[in-house]
Amino acid sequence: MSRRSRLALVIWGCAIVLCGLVIVHTRFSADMSAFLPRSPSATQQILVDQMQTGVASRLILGAIDGAPAPTLAALSKSLAQQLRHDNTDFAAVNNGDQATAGPPPEAELFWRYRYVLSPDVTPARFTVDGLHQALEKDLGLLNSDMSSLIKERLPEDPTGEILTLLGQLADQEQPASRDGVWFSPDGQRALVVAQTQQPGFDITNEERVLAIIDTAFATAQKSIPDAGTARLRLSGPGVFAVHTKSEMKEDISRLSLIATLLVSAILLFTYRSPRILVLALVPVASGALAGIAAVSLGFGFVHGITLGFGVTLIGEAVDYAIYLFTQTAPGTSPDATLPRIWPTLQLGVLVSICGFSAMLFSSFTGFVQLGLFSITGLLVAVAVTRWVLPALLAPNFATTRSAIFAPALLVLVRRARMLRLPALLLIAGAIAILAFHRGGFWEDDLSSLSPIPASDQKLDQSLRADIGAPDVRYLIVAAAPGEQQALARSERIAAVLDGLARQGILGGYDAPTRYLPSAATQRARLDALPPPDELRARLDRALQDTPFQPDLFAPFIADVAAAKAQPLLDRATLQGTSLALKLDSLLVEQHGAWVALLSLRGVTDPARVAAAIDQAAVPGVSFVDLKTESDRLLEIYRHEALMLTLIGSVVIVALLAVSLRSPRRVALVVAPLAGAVILTTAILTLGDHKLSIFNLVGLLLTVAVGSNYCLFFERQDWRDSNAPRTVASLVLANSCTIIGFGILSFARLPVLHGIGMTVAIGAFLSLVLSAIATSPGMQR
Amino acid sequence: MAGLGLVAPRGLAQSAAAPFDLGQLMARFAAVKSASAQFTERRYLRMLKAPLNDSGVLIYMAPDKLEKNTLQPQPETLTIDGDTLTIDSQGKSQTLSLSAYPQLGGFIEGLRATLAGDIATLQTIYATELTGSLDNWQLVLQPRDPKMQDIVRAIYIAGENNRITRVQTVERDGDRTDMTILPAGP
Numbered sequence: 001m002s003r004r005s006r007l008a009l010v011i012w013g014c015a016i017v018l019c020g021l022v023i024v025h026t027r028f029s030a031d032m033s034a035f036l037p038r039s040p041s042a043t044q045q046i047l048v049d050q051m052q053t054g055v056a057s058r059l060i061l062g063a064i065d066g067a068p069a070p071t072l073a074a075l076s077k078s079l080a081q082q083l084r085h086d087n088t089d090f091a092a093v094n095n096g097d098q099a100t101a102g103p104p105p106e107a108e109l110f111w112r113y114r115y116v117l118s119p120d121v122t123p124a125r126f127t128v129d130g131l132h133q134a135l136e137k138d139l140g141l142l143n144s145d146m147s148s149l150i151k152e153r154l155p156e157d158p159t160g161e162i163l164t165l166l167g168q169l170a171d172q173e174q175p176a177s178r179d180g181v182w183f184s185p186d187g188q189r190a191l192v193v194a195q196t197q198q199p200g201f202d203i204t205n206e207e208r209v210l211a212i213i214d215t216a217f218a219t220a221q222k223s224i225p226d227a228g229t230a231r232l233r234l235s236g237p238g239v240f241a242v243h244t245k246s247e248m249k250e251d252i253s254r255l256s257l258i259a260t261l262l263v264s265a266i267l268l269f270t271y272r273s274p275r276i277l278v279l280a281l282v283p284v285a286s287g288a289l290a291g292i293a294a295v296s297l298g299f300g301f302v303h304g305i306t307l308g309f310g311v312t313l314i315g316e317a318v319d320y321a322i323y324l325f326t327q328t329a330p331g332t333s334p335d336a337t338l339p340r341i342w343p344t345l346q347l348g349v350l351v352s353i354c355g356f357s358a359m360l361f362s363s364f365t366g367f368v369q370l371g372l373f374s375i376t377g378l379l380v381a382v383a384v385t386r387w388v389l390p391a392l393l394a395p396n397f398a399t400t401r402s403a404i405f406a407p408a409l410l411v412l413v414r415r416a417r418m419l420r421l422p423a424l425l426l427i428a429g430a431i432a433i434l435a436f437h438r439g440g441f442w443e444d445d446l447s448s449l450s451p452i453p454a455s456d457q458k459l460d461q462s463l464r465a466d467i468g469a470p471d472v473r474y475l476i477v478a479a480a481p482g483e484q485q486a487l488a489r490s491e492r493i494a495a496v497l498d499g500l501a502r503q504g505i506l507g508g509y510d511a512p513t514r515y516l517p518s519a520a521t522q523r524a525r526l527d528a529l530p531p532p533d534e535l536r537a538r539l540d541r542a543l544q545d546t547p548f549q550p551d552l553f554a555p556f557i558a559d560v561a562a563a564k565a566q567p568l569l570d571r572a573t574l575q576g577t578s579l580a581l582k583l584d585s586l587l588v589e590q591h592g593a594w595v596a597l598l599s600l601r602g603v604t605d606p607a608r609v610a611a612a613i614d615q616a617a618v619p620g621v622s623f624v625d626l627k628t629e630s631d632r633l634l635e636i637y638r639h640e641a642l643m644l645t646l647i648g649s650v651v652i653v654a655l656l657a658v659s660l661r662s663p664r665r666v667a668l669v670v671a672p673l674a675g676a677v678i679l680t681t682a683i684l685t686l687g688d689h690k691l692s693i694f695n696l697v698g699l700l701l702t703v704a705v706g707s708n709y710c711l712f713f714e715r716q717d718w719r720d721s722n723a724p725r726t727v728a729s730l731v732l733a734n735s736c737t738i739i740g741f742g743i744l745s746f747a748r749l750p751v752l753h754g755i756g757m758t759v760a761i762g763a764f765l766s767l768v769l770s771a772i773a774t775s776p777g778m779q780r
Numbered sequence: 781m782a783g784l785g786l787v788a789p790r791g792l793a794q795s796a797a798a799p800f801d802l803g804q805l806m807a808r809f810a811a812v813k814s815a816s817a818q819f820t821e822r823r824y825l826r827m828l829k830a831p832l833n834d835s836g837v838l839i840y841m842a843p844d845k846l847e848k849n850t851l852q853p854q855p856e857t858l859t860i861d862g863d864t865l866t867i868d869s870q871g872k873s874q875t876l877s878l879s880a881y882p883q884l885g886g887f888i889e890g891l892r893a894t895l896a897g898d899i900a901t902l903q904t905i906y907a908t909e910l911t912g913s914l915d916n917w918q919l920v921l922q923p924r925d926p927k928m929q930d931i932v933r934a935i936y937i938a939g940e941n942n943r944i945t946r947v948q949t950v951e952r953d954g955d956r957t958d959m960t961i962l963p964a965g966p
Contacts, residue, residue: 143823143832144869145848145858148931148951149884154827177876178863547828 005391012388016286019293026296029303057200058091060213060236061463065189067230073179075227076190078220079213080181083194089209092195096175096182106577110165113573115529115563116522117514118161123528125159126535131542134159139546156555168514175467184466191467200238207242210234235460240452244749245304251747252308259311259743263318263736270732271325279392280321286388287317287381294376295369306369308744308752312759313374315740316352316705317381319733320345323712324385326729327722334390340722342386344715347659348708349382351652355704358648359697363640366751367697405731406724413727414718416768417775427675430682442638443690453748473627474600476613479593479620486587486594487518489618493598496616500609507602512586515579522568532561641693645700652703660714669710672769676706679769680762694751698758705741705759706766709734713774734767802899802910805917808942810897813842818962821850825955838961846892860888887949887957890921890935894944906935915940 064072064079080095115121124130138158141150153162175182175191182191194213198205213234221227267277288310295302323345328337356378359371434441452460476493480486490513500506513521530538535557543550574580588595603609610623657666677699684695712730716723741763744756820835836850850856857868865876865884878889893902902908905928906921921935929952936948947959 139832140854142825142828143834143853144850144856145884145887146867146869147823147825148887151825151827151955180863547830547832549827549829552827 002391008387009391012286012384016289019289022293022296023289026292027301028307029301057237058196058198059200060194060196060209060234060239061460061467062192062194062213063184063189063233063235063459063463063466064192064217064230065233067227069183069187069190070179071224071227072183072190072230073181074224075217075220075230075232076181076192078223079216079232080192082216082219083213086212089197089212090194091197093192094182094194095190095192096177097180106579109574109577109579111162112566113563113569114157114161114165115560116517116525116569118164118525120159120161120164121525121528126528126530126538128538128541131159131539132546135542135546135548155552156559158553158556182467184462189466191463193467196238200236201241202238203241203245206238210239210242233459235456235463240456240460243456244452247748248304248308251749251752252304252311255308255743255747256311256314259314259740262739262743263314266732266735266739267318267322276325279389280318280325282389282392283321283381283384284314284317286384287377287379288313290380291373291377295373298372299365299369303366303369305366305749305751306373308747308749309370309373309755310377311744312737312740312756313377313381315737315743317377318736319708320349320382320385321389322733322736323729324389326732327725329722329725334393338386338390344711345382345386347656348711349378350659351655351707351711352378352704354651354655355648355700355707358644358651358700361644364637406728409727409731410724413771413775414777415775416772417777419772420775423675423769423772427678430679433682434678434685437685437688441685441691443692473625474603474606474609475624475626476598476600477622477624478596478598478618480596481593483587483589483594484518484520486596486620487513487516488520489621490587490596490598491518491521492616492618493613493621496612497598497600500612505603505605505608505612506600507604509598509600510582510586511598512583512596515574515583516569516571516587519568526564529560529564531564532557535560637693638696641696645696648700649703652707656707665714668714668774669707669770672710672773673703673706673766675769676762676765677702679765680758683761684758692750692754694754695758698755699762701755701759702762702766705737706763706770709763709767710770710773713770716774718776730767734763737763800914800917802908802919805910805914805919805942806894806897806899806902808897808914809895810842812840812895812897812942815840815895819848820960820962822958823955824957826953840892840895843896843898844892846888846895848888858888860892887932887935890937891944891947894919894937 062079064075067075076095077097080093080097083090083093110117125134135158137160138150138154141147142154150160150163157163176185176187177183178187178190182193183189184191196206196209198209200206214232217232221230264277264281267280268274271277271280291310291313292302292307295306323341324334324337327341328334353375356371356374359367359374362368362371476497478486478489478493480489490511494509494511494513497506497509497511501508517525529535539553539557543553571580571583574583586597586599588597600609606623606625613621613623653666653670656669657663660666660669680699680702681691684691709730712726716726738760741756741758742760744752745760747753747756816837816839818835819838821833823832823834825832833853834850835852836848839847839849845859845861848858850858854870856870857866859866859868860878863878865878867874867876876884878884889905890902893905902921905925906923909920909922911918911920917939919937919939921937923929923932931951933950933952936946936950937944938946938948943963944961946961948956949959950956
């Protein structure tokens with residue numbers, strides 16, 4: 001072994017150990033938001049943040065079905081009761097079962113702060129006339145079937161502020177009820193809604209919480225007769241995150257195993273030597289280790305999807321070893337083969353890297369990781385092939401077996417010339433298909449990027465409909481430099497919304513000021529309350545000609561005095577109640593600015609709402625239609641992916657032009673690639689399928705990967721005795737690449753599936769088309 | 781006749797004459813598929829110096845729908861249908877689950893179960909005590925549910941044959957409501 005070989009082995013060994021050390025300390029993440037790009041506008045950033053950490057992200061929706069209604073109700077009660085005891089994990093558990101749940105903790109808070117919270121507290125209400133009207137209304141209520149409900153609190157609250165507040169809360173739609181708990185309208189499933197303390201994206205916590213729920217359900221099943229057939233299905237952002245993670249884990253381990261086995265089988269079949277198989281996998285393994293280590297160093301964490309993408313590296317990086325092994329003829333040494341194939345190999349790697357580099361400029365963190373991983377992986381794999389593999393090979397190494405198919409393949413390639421016209425016609429046909437494609441090429445739904453399977457999304461939607469959860473499509477965002485200003489602006493908007501609701505343009509809305517009015521409003525309400533003596537005098541006059549006992553309302557006068565004396569309601573007071581959670585989602589501090597969010601429900605005429613908001617001319621306020629926003633987001637992502645693909649392709653062509661220095665040779669490489677891209681696009685859009693961003697990225701990688709085969713074909717001197725071996729190595733390498741990407745297309749995650757399928761088709765077509773384009777024909 | 785408060789053992793009393801048992805009474809109610817009658821109500825509340833009056837129409841439809849239609853002094857409709865309780869008052873409609881609000885159900889559930897002749901439900905929700913004869917009976921219902929007990933002490937129902945004439949609800953705090961049911965008008 002030469003000194004140089006020994007040096008290469010030592011450096012390689014040290015590098016592998018270092019990579020291993022880095023990987024051991026790497027944090028792996030499954031947070032799918034890495035594939036939701038950084039958002040361009042502040043409003044959109046708020047929305048994305050809300051999705052990730054807001055109250056919505058902490059919701060777990062549960063459906064119990066598969067048993068008669070009374071059994072389901074009993075299960076729901078038992079499950080909810082068990083979960084309610086777990087205050088550390090659950091902020092709230094609701095199943096409509098007020099009988100056992102008792103009043104929520106915020107009820108006491110509402111009661112104590114009713115005079116600063118109620119919008120009905122005005123000076124007019126506490127005049128003699130106002131009080132008299134309130135008392136008349138109370139008499140009406142007492143003389144109804146609800147009398148027992150209001151009787152208890154009447155002496156303290158004759159103006160009914162607590163009823164106003166509870167009415168506001170109850171304003172939100174309630175699910176149907178049966179046997180004391182929430183049910184879907186058809187009575188087929190009992191519904192439970194839990195709110196976790198931690199945000200749903202905290203996957204480790206979420207997994208634990210889901211396990212707690214499952215255990216509680218199993219306990220409930222055991223204690224209730226005939227409950228064995230019932231099942232509990234969960235949905236919600238956190239549940240999805242956990243499912244996605246486990247799916248990702250499953251996909252990645254399964255697919256990498258299958259890809260490794262298939263590639264190994266092909267190599268073993270071709271070379272009939274376990275030793276060569278191991279050697280062929282050395283550059284792959286080295287590349288994968290280096291790729292993971294590089295991503296870990298660059299980002300501080302490695303995304304699960306990036307690991308999944310490693311499957312493709314198995315198919316791709318093995319190519320380099322295949323070129324080396326197959327193209328080394330008996331009687332020659334690998335050291336002699338390398339200088340011959342090195343220029344082409346070098347250019348091929350360079351072109352691939354150009355393609356993957358485009359991904360580095362993506363605003364999806366996930367794509368940047370994929371790019372960095374692949375670039376590092378390919379560089380290391382080719383370097384190991386160039387400098388380490390020869391050191392590991394015996395000097396008289398040669399593979400006779402691999403050349404067995406070579407003559408036959410060469411004949412095929414020579415005959416391929418006849419296919420030029422059919423190929424051109426096929427491409428022309430593809431162009432026609434694309435030109436006449438109806439309804440646009442692009443997937444318009446942002447949820448197409450979502451890793452959540454369609455069936456899960458459907459279950460989630462139906463559960464939300466059952467529960468009457470607001471479909472948050474319309475929002476009003478009020479931004480201001482300070483908390484109080486944001487609240488004040490929210491109050492001005494709320495007044496406009498109240499008017500719209502009266503006109504029936506709006507079903508209702510939720511605003512942060514329902515839970516925390518601005519200090520100015522709180523003070524104004526307290527100022528509307530007369531001092532005790534004055535209130536007593538007015539009340540006495542209002543009580544004339546009513547049947548109420550004279551001293552009945554002494555507690556009311558005391559409560560009003562206490563309300564005036566106690567400090568204003570602030571954020572800190574709300575801590576520990578579900579109101580705090582609600583407020584946190586509706587009033588957000590971001591980069592030193594405050595944003596109040598008002599979510600609208602039952603909007604019948606969005607244009608009029610927008611116009612009314614405009615007319616109010618409250619500064620910092622905008623009306624947001626989430627559907628439009630998400631469409632715009634998708635538009636931006638797509639535009640970016642398209643630009644990256646185009647720029648990447650242009651750079652690749654430029655690189656080829658510089659290296660090959662001949663328009664004809666460049667054309668011979670680029671034409672098959674272009675044909676492959678066109679055909680692949682046509683195939684993907686067959687049957688009115690739409691292209692996703694992932695398909696687009698896949699097309700870029702098709703160019704990056706497919707160009708290698710075109711380069712080798714183009715550089716081939718067909719009179720050379722090595723020609724058969726080159727063709728054999730190309731076919732073998734191509735098969736391995738197709739296996740890598742093809743296997744990836746079986747992944748359930750759209751990003752892996754989309755890229756895998758596109759590149760598998762594209763790489764195969766690149767090989768076939770470049771064989772056709774460069775085919776010398778049968779004559780020598 | 782209250783003094784003759786005998787509860788006959790099951791199976792002994794065959795004739796319509798006293799003594800009789802709850803099963804027999806309930807069987808008579810069960811035979812009635814629908815009924816409607818006018819009512820007047822008088823509420824005696826401690827917080828008021830004088831009682832409150834109201835009146836309206838009661839409508840019953842077998843097996844489990846009861847509508848209390850108050851017409852005076854202000855219109856209000858309370859409907860219980862299965863487990864669903866709906867209150868329509870002053871243009872607003874509220875739907876609640878009866879089992880979620882035992883304090884509301886306490887008053888009306890006894891009346892409905894009696895009208896339905898549903899002895900099982902009646903005895904699940906209340907401890908029952910029947911006195912009198914078929915021509916003039918008194919049924920005392922005492923809630924079993926502690927939440928219901930918080931509000932309702934007892935419901936006294938009086939009737940003649942399969943017709944209820946009077947329902948008196950006594951709350952725990954001593955407040956009470958007397959409902960008089962008139963025979964169906966012409």
